[in-house]
Structure formats: structure tokens, C-alpha cells
Amino acid sequence: MKKLSILLYLSACIGFAQNADEKQLKSVYSTSLINGQSYAWLDHLSNNIGGRLSGSTNAAKAVQYTKSELEKLGLDNVWLQEVMVPKWERGKAEEAYILTNSGKITVPICALGGSVATKSGGIVAEIIEVKGIEDLKALGEGKIKGKIVFYNRPMQPDLISTFEAYGGCVDQRYAGAKEALKFGAVGVVVRSMNLRLDDYPHTGSMGYEDVAVEDRIPAAAISTNGAELLSKQLQKDSKIKFGFTMHCKQYDDVLSHNVIGEIRGSEFPNEIIIVGGHLDSWDLGDGSHDDGAGVVQSMDVLRLIKETGYTPKRTIRVVLFMNEENGLRGGRKYAEIAKEKGEKHVFALESDAGGFTPRGFSFDCSPENFAQVESWKALFKPYLIHYFEKGGSGADIGPLKDDQIVLAGLRPDSQRYFDHHHAANDTFDAVNKRELELGAATMTSLVYLFDKYGTVKKKKIKG
Numbered sequence: 506m507k508k509l510s511i512l513l514y515l516s517a518c519i520g521f522a523q524n525a526d527e528k529q530l531k532s533v534y535s536t537s538l539i540n541g542q543s544y545a546w547l548d549h550l551s552n553n554i555g556g557r558l559s560g561s562t563n564a565a566k567a568v569q570y571t572k573s574e575l576e577k578l579g580l581d582n583v584w585l586q587e588v589m590v591p592k593w594e595r596g597k598a599e600e601a602y603i604l605t606n607s608g609k610i611t612v613p614i615c616a617l618g619g620s621v622a623t624k625s626g627g628i629v630a631e632i633i634e635v636k637g638i639e640d641l642k643a644l645g646e647g648k649i650k651g652k653i654v655f656y657n658r659p660m661q662p663d664l665i666s667t668f669e670a671y672g673g674c675v676d677q678r679y680a681g682a683k684e685a686l687k688f689g690a691v692g693v694v695v696r697s698m699n700l701r702l703d704d705y706p707h708t709g710s711m712g713y714e715d716v717a718v719e720d721r722i723p724a725a726a727i728s729t730n731g732a733e734l735l736s737k738q739l740q741k742d743s744k745i746k747f748g749f750t751m752h753c754k755q756y757d758d759v760l761s762h763n764v765i766g767e768i769r770g771s772e773f774p775n776e777i778i779i780v781g782g783h784l785d786s787w788d789l790g791d792g793s794h795d796d797g798a799g800v801v802q803s804m805d806v807l808r809l810i811k812e813t814g815y816t817p818k819r820t821i822r823v824v825l826f827m828n829e830e831n832g833l834r835g836g837r838k839y840a841e842i843a844k845e846k847g848e849k850h851v852f853a854l855e856s857d858a859g860g861f862t863p864r865g866f867s868f869d870c871s872p873e874n875f876a877q878v879e880s881w882k883a884l885f886k887p888y889l890i891h892y893f894e895k896g897g898s899g900a901d902i903g904p905l906k907d908d909q910i911v912l913a914g915l916r917p918d919s920q921r922y923f924d925h926h927h928a929a930n931d932t933f934d935a936v937n938k939r940e941l942e943l944g945a946a947t948m949t950s951l952v953y954l955f956d957k958y959g960t961v962k963k964k965k966i967k968g
């Protein structure tokens with residue numbers, strides 16, 4: 506063939522492939538919006554089972570439910586992977602109050618996950634406000650000893666990514682107690698990680714690291730309205746006291762499971778693509794956004810692949826990880842077993858940022874793979890998916906990282922996520938059906954493209 510006719514032939518081939526991809530994406534989105542299953546699954550997970558804290562009866566029920574639903578999809582294989590997880594219980598509802606000269610003002614608090622209880626009858630002590638861990642040193646033991654430390658740095662409101670704002674504050678929650686006890690504090694109260702002013706305290710994990718059990722101090726989150734009120738009262742009178750009671754308890758680790766299902770690849774069955782979310786949640790709400798949404802969307806990816814009649818070349822696996830919230834044991838176990846078996850994972854996608862309108866993905870991969878992803882961007886334009894950036898992926902898939910794999914996270918609109926995150930209002934009614942289904946379709950589309958075209962292999966340096 507002459508040069509020109511070769512060029513014409515090649516561009517016709519590319520055009521044909523693009524057309525096929527456009528058609529497949531259209532079919533995926535239509536099927537998800539007309540005949541999606543994610544919302545019905547989420548309804549059951551949230552309303553019939555509820556909050557699924559690791560080691561709880563509800564978490565075990567969620568394992569059985571999702572396994573049996575995956576079995577109904579006619580996948581090639583569905584199984585449970587054993588994993589030992591921590592078990593922590595909140596116990597009776599927490600109580601807290603500000604003690605002023607004119608009386609007691611009740612404020613909403615909740616124990617942070619992993620905290621020790623207060624002594625029976627609770628703690629009452631003077632309280633000192635700081636804007637972060639870095640303030641402790643300046644105050645020193647003289648001003649902190651015997652008091653409760655109140656961490657009150659708010660999430661930065663002018664950051665467009667609310668996850669970035671969260672990242673700028675969450676050290677107070679995770680490490681606030683272990684740092685404050687070095688200066689003799691008797692407890693800590695942390696402003697909830699929430700951009701909105703409301704009455705919901707938001708829990709989340711905290712750690713004491715190597716602090717002996719008998720030296721640990723209790724840690725609670727206070728609602729944003731509660732934090733504002735407490736700060737105002739402290740400005741009026743720095744000698745006011747704060748009282749709180751918590752009944753939480755840590756138990757020995759218990760056996761739990763990751764839930765896994767797969768469609769075997771027709772051409773390269775040893776190249777594995779995984780899609781997942783975490784099955785556990787905090788206990789205050791029913792974990793609809795965090796991360797029931799990611800769980801049901803991931804399940805629907807495999808269903809949508811089958812429903813649209815696409816035969817994957819590579820093995821497509823859904824993994825519902827246990828214990829992301831307070832241990833990441835499920836993610837670590839999955840990667841450990843994959844390594845033991847010598848499995849080759851080429852692409853992993855996680856949805857763990859809420860069931861809101863999808864905007865795109867963030868990627869953790871080589872420049873070559875990122876260039877390939879960018880070449881697919883136009884295919885997503887009709888669905889208003891435009892965010893393709895390098896950055897983090899997902900906590901559960903992180904342990905799979907090596908120099909070949911492409912890791913990605915679904916990135917939905919994040920403006921309302923922290924209104925609900927880890928709080929009692931993370932419930933089914935806060936999830937919109939269409940937004941959830943668009944997320945499932947967006948994930949399925951990316952999985953399809955990675956399955957069809959594979960990843961760009963890193964060139965081996967000769968010599």
C-alpha cells in the first residue's frame with residue numbers, strides 16, 4: 506500500500522474502535538440508568554442491615570448478603586477471604602456538657618473509634634482550646650496538665666476539594682489524644698470534621714500507637730455547633746469546665762471476611778483488574794455514602810459488563826474490603842494473598858468518596874499510563890466526566906501498589922460528602938439514585954477501556 510492509503514486505513518481503524526467504544530459507553534450508561542441494581546442493593550445494605558462496624562453482627566450479615574447477591578449474577582467464581590479484624594464497641598450513648606457559672610449546657614459528642622472509655626461517672630475538668638497539635642508545645646505541661654484539650658481547627662472552607670480540607674485537619678482527630686497525653690491532658694475533644702455548622706458529631710479512627718493501655722486518655726468528637734459554643738464560652742471565661750462520659754470498649758480481634766467475585770478473562774485470564782469499595786462502616790449512621798455506595802457500584806460494574814454483553818479479555822474481579830475504617834486489615838490481607846499466589850494485578854479502581862455525581866478519577870500510575878487515560882477523556886465528555894488527574898486512589902487498593910499497576914479512585918463531587926461522613930446522618934436518604942448509578946456506569950466504562958486496551962507496560966532497560 507502507498508503511504509497515503511496506509512494512513513487512511515489506519516485512521517479508519519482508529520475511527521472504528523472509537524465508534525465501538527462510544528457505543529459501549531452509551532450502552533453501559535443507559536443500562537445503569539434504566540436497569541441499574543446498585544440502588545436496590547444499597548437500600549437493603551442500609552435499611553435492612555445498617556451500620557457495619559468491623560467485627561459486628563451487622564458486618565457479618567453484610568458479608569453474607571453481598572456474597573449471595575454476587576452468586577445470583579452468574580459470575581465464574583464467588584468466595585470469601587478470611588481476615589482477622591479489630592472489634593471496638595461504642596456502648597451506651599455518650600453524654601457531655603459545658604459547666605459554666607450559670608449552669609450546665611449539654612453538647613453533642615461521640616467517642617472516636619478506638620478510644621478508651623471515661624472512668625465510670627465520667628470526667629469533669631477544665632478545658633483548654635488549641636488550633637492544632639503544634640500549639641501543645643507552646644502551651645507546655647504547665648498549662649495542659651490535668652485538663653481536657655479541645656482541638657478546634659476548622660476545615661478550610663475555601664478549598665474546592667473538601668478532601669484536601671479534611672487532610673488539613675484530621676491529624677487532630679487521629680493523633681490528638683496521644684500527643685495531648687504527653688503534656689498530662691486527661692482527655693481530648695475534637696471539632697468534628699465537617700464544613701457545615703450542625704449538631705452531628707462525626708466519629709473516625711484515632712490511635713494511641715505504643716501508649717500503654719492504662720495511660721490512654723478518652724477522645725471524643727464534638728459537633729461543629731457544639732465546638733463554636735464551647736469556644737465562645739471559653740472566650741467569656743477560661744475557667745469553665747467540661748464533663749463527658751463514654752462507655753466504649755476494645756475486644757480481641759475477630760474473624761471476618763473480604764467478599765470477592767470474578768469473571769474470568771477470555772484472552773488473558775492471568776491479568777487481573779479489580780474494582781471495589783469497603784463493606785465495613787462506622788456505627789452511627791448506616792454507612793450509605795461511606796462506603797455502601799462504593800460497594801454496590803463495584804458489584805454493579807460486573808453486572809453491567811455482563812448485562813451489556815461484553816466479554817472481558819482480562820479477569821475482572823470485585824473486591825468488597827472489610828475493615829477500611831479502623832484498621833485496613835482487608836486491603837492488606839487481599840494484597841498479601843495476591844502476592845503469595847503470584848497474581849498479576851494490572852488495574853485497580855476504588856470508589857470510596859461517596860455516592861455523589863461522578864466528576865472523574867484520580868490516578869496513581871506511570872506517565873505512559875496516564876497519557877493513555879487522557880486519550881480516553883473525550884469518550885466521557887457526553888456524561889460530564891472531566892476530572893482526570895494524578896493523585897491518590899483508594900486506601901484499600903493502596904497495598905497493591907508496584908511499579909506496573911495502575912491505581913485509580915472514582916472522584917465524585919465532594920461538596921456535601923463531609924456533611925455526612927462518619928456521622929449519624931450518613932443514611933440511605935442522603936444518596937440520590939441517579940447519581941449513584943452514574944458512578945457505577947463511570948466505573949464500568951473505565952474498567953471496560955482498561956480491559957480492552959490493557960495497560961502500558963514499563964519498558965525493561967536492556968543491558
Ligand SMILES: [Zn+2]
Nearest residue numbers: 795796829857
Ligand atoms: Zn470510606
